[in-house]
Amino acid sequence: MNLIPSLTPKDFKSDLKPIWCPGCGDFGVLQAIYRALAAIGRPPHEIAFISGIGCSSRIPGYTTAYGFNSVHGRALPIAQGLKLARPELLVLAAGGDGDGFSIGGGHVPHAIRRNDDITYIVMDNQTYGLTKGQLSPTSPKGLHTVTSAYGSLENPVNPLMYVLAYGASFVAQGTPADMPGLAAVIEEAIRFPGFAFVNVQSPCVTYGEEGQQIKAHKAVMKHLEDLGHNPGNRIEALDKAQSYGQALLTGVFYRDPDPPPTLGALVHERQQRLMAGAAPRARILDMFVQH
């Protein structure tokens, strides 16, 4: 691993200009990611950014890291495969709330239980913006959209409760309305050894409600530290996470004080143990033919 302390956010900015709607929250998230990566200090060629499909899933292309804009909902399986094959890379996964909690929802618990060292950033805008504003898994009940003309009848998924209940070791939330705070939690998530989840309330300027925009966030957001929250206590984190959709709490909800070993570390340990008694590679074919 190379650490280059002189890296700046601009070193992570690609030549591709974002085509998000002007005013989109994802612009601020992208800047926060640049800042977090500069603070981490690993050069772009040691970083891989995997995404699914959606407005926010364009994000790898706007960075100078290696990127893979994959298929809908499949950022996590690809990120896990990459991390297993190339454990030395810093692997980030990103996408929207639909990508992460609807189409890709089945992958989240498995990424958590495997606990590979991946940071998963979800840009939660409570809508399918790219396809023109349909209900998404985090849309609030009663929301009027093109697919819910009389208001949604469904309860939203609570991404924070979801990942905490499955045992995620690092769970945080941020908003581009507080970019220094968002950059700080993304940096902390990347530094955390294991699966780390950051839910970003990233407003959709075209289809989002007025109360979900950046100015509204600035007026209502509260930092967990200011509330005296203890991020080492999962039960307290679950309690605070219940406020999702009612209040905007930012910062670290949960950080395992004794992080379990990552999947990569366990795989490495097993490889080392089994290799001690393994036959030389040259003999494998012979053994296969004999049996």
Place this chain on the structure above:
Amino acid sequence: MSSTKSIDFATLSLKDALDLAVLIEEEARERYEEFADQMETHHTPEAASFFRFMAGNEEKHRAALAARRREHFGEAPSSVTRAMIFDVEAPDYDEARAFMTLRAALNAALRSEEKAHAFFVAALPQLKNADVHALFDELRSEEVEHQELVRKQLAQAPPDPDLPADDFSDEPVGQ
């Protein structure tokens, strides 16, 4: 969380105050550049051109402040960071809108200048160092001048078309 929480105005030295002022201008320049890029991407040349002009102005202010900093303190290491400021003079991200008129862009800039002015006004009573106080007072009065300049341009800008904003929604496009 307040973005300026970590600035202790009472103990702010002139070196740190100049560095802070440089960072504020730098952030504003970058935000205006971002807005100009967004407007160009979405085929809104008048607003793009105005935001590019604002970015140029912020860069001039930044360069002048940086020169003063070098003159007084040379290359002495800085102890303030971008994490200590946010949106002081930079327009809020959601000020940008698809197909902004020149008038809308000018109004966004005016709100940013007013925001910066409010920042310096709020900081002034907390400052203990006379040199820092003089610097912040100078910066505060510059914000008033900038507001006047933007207001003059607003007075000359053509009126907005009388059309519903929804007609100008700019949905995502292929890349």
